[in-house]
Each structure stands twice: as structure tokens, then as C-alpha cells.
Amino acid sequence: MGKFTRKGSLALTAALAVVLAGASGASATPEADALAPVPTVGKDTVTRIGGADRIETAIEASKALYENAENSAYAEVEGASVVIARSDEFPDALAAATLADALDAPLLVTPAGKDLDERVAVELRRLKAGDVYIVGGTGAVSTAAQKTIDANSGAVKRLAGVDRYDTAVKVAEEVTDGVDKADVAVFLADGTQFPDALAAGAAAAATTNGVVLLTKGAAFDASTSRAWGQQEATGFTLDYLFDVTDGKSAYAAGNITAVGGPAAAAIGSGSAGAKKVTKVVGDDRYETASKLAAGISTLQFALASGANAADAVVASAYIANRDGALLLTRPDSLPAVTQKFLAATIADGENEAVTIFGGTGAIAASVEADVKNALVEASDKTAPVVTGVVVANNKLTAKTEPGAKVTLTASTTSAVPGGITALSTAGPDGTISYDLSKATDFTNNQEFKTGDLYLAVEDVPAGNVTYVNVPGFKVSVVAESALTVQGVDDNAAVLPGDDRSITVAAPTGATLTATVVDGDDKETKLTVGYVAGNQYKVALPKALAVEGNVVTVTATIANAQVSIADSDVVTVTDGL
Structure with a gap:
């Protein structure tokens, strides 16, 4: 397609603005805006884009960006583009979001090692695709698929390196073709996992001349171990970032943002000369994505699974085209940090939109309900009524x-x-x-x-x-042991049939009642006499002092607010 420049949005707020302080080379606006306008509604919205599988989800996302290709601006833009990556693995697509944004292009996916999925071919024809960019080598998107793409589009260009790190560099070079490298804003993320890199892609797309480069976990890719700024070693990411002159390395790119713990560890305490180094690191992938999103001024958010890359790849490219932010969730529960971000960050009175990617098998319906509740609460500035x-x-x-x-x-x-x-x-x-x-x-x-x-x-x-x-x-508080029946008075006569009394300890102010039940289940009320303090005596007549009879004593505390009863029992035994 030749040279093009990133449109960008300059949407980052103060949290990341420092990263962009040295960036210049503002890009030109395309002759026509390929994207359909963002729908304007009178309230916050939560929608879901999902298909029967990841290929169909990507197609549905394309249709959401370009609802009516026949009559939309997309069909009128000469050389309008599409980005295609493999559907079954994420490595090559990690840096594709910035490319999709730079081209105002949807990202479609197709199986590796096979001809182009027919559904993708149909979507290319619907879009009247011009240039199609394949991200990844022939092991990712086959030669047969490329031929079918060529037959359904204007032209095909493949961006492929020897590995994911090289591919990311080639995508970055394409995105910033014609831009001084010193003006390129680099977002660095772990290339062995997908979450940080895909969230970084959306943030980079919201930044003029932003690109995503990859680390190999907490180190850099290289045939031998290579640290930040080390001289004369091979490694695609560091070779892009540093120029070596007369055996000395010098940082050559623009401001750099390390996204996630591994990328931050790869940089370590290294500097970038006069350029800014910012580290955005959360306790986990969900908090890192939320922290990154907090630095983007936007009303558009995509929510994808942080456990599976399939839909997140598509979501990153989709929301990059909206200059929005990518948030991540667990498949079956909305992380507290994501919910807190939605409730605290989304501004009241605006028309925020959250787009969930994948069907309910990827992100449960309960998560969608939690997102909707968070949006409602975010707009609720009224104290609760009691x-x-x-x-x-x-x-x-x-x-x-x-x-x-x-x-x-x-x-x-x-x-x-x-x-x-x-x-x-x-x-x-x-x-x-x-x-x-x-x-x-x-x-x-x-x-x-x-x-x-x-x-x-x-x-x-x-x-x-x-x-x-x-x-x-x-x-009135009655503890569980407030009422204590201490049994038959040991000083009384020992023969059954004698009069005797039972000692009771009860809360001060309590009213006591007592009954005895004989072997025929006949209940008789007993007399309770107050002694002193919390001491009471229950009189047990000799006629009722029969072995096996059960005496029940109840203490009741009553006033205008409360009526509480606590009971205890004692059984008459031989030898009293």
C-alpha cells in the first residue's frame, strides 16, 4: 500500500501523557473516514459481539465497525484495508492492533495451514476489500489462503518475521513508515503471554505513532542472553530500540511504556537516555489492563476474556479502531479491580459503551450483568435512601x-x-x-x-x-448462660415425697415461671420465690418430687422494646 501514517487520537491523559512528551510527527488524516461513526445514545450501553466460533466473532466485529459496507464510507475509500491473522494461536497477532488502527481496518482470523475460511472470503467481498495485510508467515496463514485472499481483494501484503518478536518489529516499522524513530512511542509487553500485549495494543493505538514490541518474559529475545542496552548481541526488540555506533549502544526510539511485570523486569533499572520510561504494572493481568485503561481518555471499552486469547485478539483490534481501552475479565466472574474501574472511572452524564467479546461460553451472562450494574452504579451519584x-x-x-x-x-x-x-x-x-x-x-x-x-x-x-x-x-441482652437451674437444694430432706426447692440464677429484672411435668404428661405450675441478687427458689411440693418428673424454669425479660425468654430444665432423680 506504500506509506501511510497513524491517525492516532492523542487520547492518553496525564497518567501516560509523560510517555508522549517527546513525540512529534503528527500523522495525516485519511482522505475519508473509513469507520462508521460511533453510535450516539442517551445512556450507557453494554453490547456483546459473539459468534459460533472465534472466526465468526471476528466477522461480527467487522460488521459492527462497518455495518453497511455497500453504502458506508468504507466502500468509498480507495485502498481500504483488512488485517488477517491466524485463528488458533496469538503470537503473530499480539502487535496487530496498532496496524488495524492505522489502516482503519477490521481484523479477521482464519485457521493456520488451511485455505482461507469461506466465511472470511464472504466478509472480504462484503467489505470490497482493497489491500489486505497478513500478519505472520506461511505457517500462520498459508500460501493457499493468501491466494484466496488475493482473489477477493485488491492486493495482499504479508508482514512476517522469523518469530513473534521479529514480526512485531516489522509491524511497528510498517505502522511508523516515514516517521522518525525518535518520535515512535513504544509500548513494551511480554510476548510469551497475550494479556499485557493486547491491552498495550489498544493503548498504543490511542497514542500518536504508538507501537507494540515484545519481550521474552522478563528478558529480551536473543540468541544469547542480552540485557537492556547491551552491545553487539542479536535480538529483534533491542535492535529496534538501540542503535550501535562504534561498538556503543544508544537508545534510538521515543518514550517507552513497559506494560506488565515481565516487561518492566526486562527493562530493570535501565534508562532511555533523555526519553521517558514509564512502567504500568498491576498485581495481575486484570489490574494491569485497568491501570492502562485509566490513562486513556475514552468512552469506548472492550471487555474480553483474560483466560483465552481468541476473542481478546479481535477485541484489541476492534477497540483500537475506536481509540478505546481493552479490559479483561475472568470467564465466570468480573474481577473486583475491573468492576471498580468501571464504577469509578466512567464519567457520569456521558454515553459510555462497553462491548463484550465472545459468547456466554467465553464470558458468562452473569459477568455481563455485573458490567451493567457497574455502569448503573457509575452513573448513580445519589446517596442511598434509608x-x-x-x-x-x-x-x-x-x-x-x-x-x-x-x-x-x-x-x-x-x-x-x-x-x-x-x-x-x-x-x-x-x-x-x-x-x-x-x-x-x-x-x-x-x-x-x-x-x-x-x-x-x-x-x-x-x-x-x-x-x-x-x-x-x-x-435487653440475654446471654446463652444467663439462666442457670442449679438443681434440688442439697440441704433439703433426702427422701422422695418431701417438699424441696430448686435454686435458680437468672438475670436481674427477669420474671420467672416454672412448671413440672409428671409421668402422665400432666403439667403443673410451680411457685417461684425471689431470694436476693439474681437468686431464686422454685418450690417443688413433695407430691411432685417424684423420680422422672421434669421441672422447666423460664426467665423472661420484657419492656417496650423486647420480650426474650430463656429456659432450662432439671429432672427429679432418686436419692434427692
Whole structure:
């Protein structure tokens, strides 16, 4: 196709802007914008692009970019292009996103070692493809496939190196053809895994003259081990980055961003002369992608599986064409760091769009639901409403948003000397419920004034909080061992049939009742007498002091807020 220049978006914000400080050589705008305009809607949207397999998913992504090729600007652009890579492995496609963006081109995939998949040929004809760029050698996209591509397009150009590292360099050279290397913004990522490199591709595409180069894990590719800036060793990535003159290496490219831990480790403490070296590293692939996305000013996000490269390759190229960011997820659960990014970063009042790549077998429907919830919460700047705060029968109840995080806290330590931070989650219907009798921080009959305790109710994950005072109440706490039946008084007569008494320890202020059940299941109420302190006596008449009879004692604490009963039993035995 000859020379072309990256369109770029200069979309990176301050978090990565330092990487671009030395970049110049702003690229020209194509004669016509090949991409269909981004749809404008009145609310945040979550859509899914997925097909029966990875080939069909790529085709659906192409159709999403160019919905009506017959009548769109795409069909009118002379030499409009398509990028094609193998469908079964990711190495050659790791750096393809910047190429797709530079060409305003969709990325299609086809099986290795076979003729072109017929569905891809149909899509090429629908697009009226001009130049088609194959990324990878004949082992990736076969000679037979190339012939079929040629028959369904204007021309074919293959970008292939001896390995993935060489191929990435050749893609970078094509993307920046005519650009001074000193103005090329390099995004460096691990080429042995896909997540960091594909996320880097989207970020590089949002940067003028941005390219992706690869490390070999935490080192650089080379026939012998080669460190950052080392002289006279072979290695495609370092050979691109450094010029060797008179046996001395000098960094030759522009600002550099190391994406992910392995790439950062490969650079180590090395410098790039007067150029900036920035490292974007998360605890895992999901956080790294989120951190990278945070540096891009965009309303467009792609979400792909971080466990499988198939759809992520397509997603990276698709979102690169939108100057957006690539986020990653687990197949069956949205990582907390990704959910937090969506909720915290997406600006309220804008029309954000998240496109999920792959069917529900690749990314579960529950993940899509979590994304939608995160977008809703991101637009929710209103503190949660809390209603119906009531204390009755020793229970604190209220209503708020389902799933809200609720904290019961003392306003001062004097209210609850031991302090209290009781946490719960509002139920599916928004119900808040605390059993105050079980609170170990309270003492029996402790009284609280309105405002001594308060609820902090936070909607998750938006983080808006409402504080509500708890009405005054008197709590009655009955511990599990509060009532103790100590058995028949040992000082009483020892013969069955005598009058005797049972000693009981109960909470102060409790009302006690007692009954005895005989062998015929007849229940008789007994007399309970107060002794002193928490001591009580239950009178057991001699007629009922029969072996096997069961005495039940119940202590009840009652006031306007609570009614709690605790029971214990003792069985009459011979030899009392």
C-alpha cells in the first residue's frame, strides 16, 4: 500500500501523557473516514459481539465497525484495508492492533495451514476489500489462503518475521513508515503471554505513532542472553530500540511504556537516555489492563476474556479502531479491580459503551450483568435512601437499596465503652436487620438516646453513603448462660415425697415461671420465690418430687422494646 501514517487520537491523559512528551510527527488524516461513526445514545450501553466460533466473532466485529459496507464510507475509500491473522494461536497477532488502527481496518482470523475460511472470503467481498495485510508467515496463514485472499481483494501484503518478536518489529516499522524513530512511542509487553500485549495494543493505538514490541518474559529475545542496552548481541526488540555506533549502544526510539511485570523486569533499572520510561504494572493481568485503561481518555471499552486469547485478539483490534481501552475479565466472574474501574472511572452524564467479546461460553451472562450494574452504579451519584428505622422487640430494622453495605456504629465511646462496628449487607429486598440482643458490646437494660448509635449505609460499588441516627431504645441482652437451674437444694430432706426447692440464677429484672411435668404428661405450675441478687427458689411440693418428673424454669425479660425468654430444665432423680 506504500506509506501511510497513524491517525492516532492523542487520547492518553496525564497518567501516560509523560510517555508522549517527546513525540512529534503528527500523522495525516485519511482522505475519508473509513469507520462508521460511533453510535450516539442517551445512556450507557453494554453490547456483546459473539459468534459460533472465534472466526465468526471476528466477522461480527467487522460488521459492527462497518455495518453497511455497500453504502458506508468504507466502500468509498480507495485502498481500504483488512488485517488477517491466524485463528488458533496469538503470537503473530499480539502487535496487530496498532496496524488495524492505522489502516482503519477490521481484523479477521482464519485457521493456520488451511485455505482461507469461506466465511472470511464472504466478509472480504462484503467489505470490497482493497489491500489486505497478513500478519505472520506461511505457517500462520498459508500460501493457499493468501491466494484466496488475493482473489477477493485488491492486493495482499504479508508482514512476517522469523518469530513473534521479529514480526512485531516489522509491524511497528510498517505502522511508523516515514516517521522518525525518535518520535515512535513504544509500548513494551511480554510476548510469551497475550494479556499485557493486547491491552498495550489498544493503548498504543490511542497514542500518536504508538507501537507494540515484545519481550521474552522478563528478558529480551536473543540468541544469547542480552540485557537492556547491551552491545553487539542479536535480538529483534533491542535492535529496534538501540542503535550501535562504534561498538556503543544508544537508545534510538521515543518514550517507552513497559506494560506488565515481565516487561518492566526486562527493562530493570535501565534508562532511555533523555526519553521517558514509564512502567504500568498491576498485581495481575486484570489490574494491569485497568491501570492502562485509566490513562486513556475514552468512552469506548472492550471487555474480553483474560483466560483465552481468541476473542481478546479481535477485541484489541476492534477497540483500537475506536481509540478505546481493552479490559479483561475472568470467564465466570468480573474481577473486583475491573468492576471498580468501571464504577469509578466512567464519567457520569456521558454515553459510555462497553462491548463484550465472545459468547456466554467465553464470558458468562452473569459477568455481563455485573458490567451493567457497574455502569448503573457509575452513573448513580445519589446517596442511598434509608427508611423505616425502627427498634422493636430488640430488633433494629430499616429499608434501603438491595445489597448495600450497612455499618452500625456508636457515635461516641461513652455510648458503648467497648465501641461497636457491626457490619451486614441489606437483603435482596433492601431489608436491614440487626438482633441487638446478640450484640456483645451491650449490657443488659442499657439505654440509648436517639443519635447514640447510627447507621452508615453505602451503595456498592458507587460508594455513596447515607448516615442515619438510630432512635432511642433500651436493650435487653440475654446471654446463652444467663439462666442457670442449679438443681434440688442439697440441704433439703433426702427422701422422695418431701417438699424441696430448686435454686435458680437468672438475670436481674427477669420474671420467672416454672412448671413440672409428671409421668402422665400432666403439667403443673410451680411457685417461684425471689431470694436476693439474681437468686431464686422454685418450690417443688413433695407430691411432685417424684423420680422422672421434669421441672422447666423460664426467665423472661420484657419492656417496650423486647420480650426474650430463656429456659432450662432439671429432672427429679432418686436419692434427692
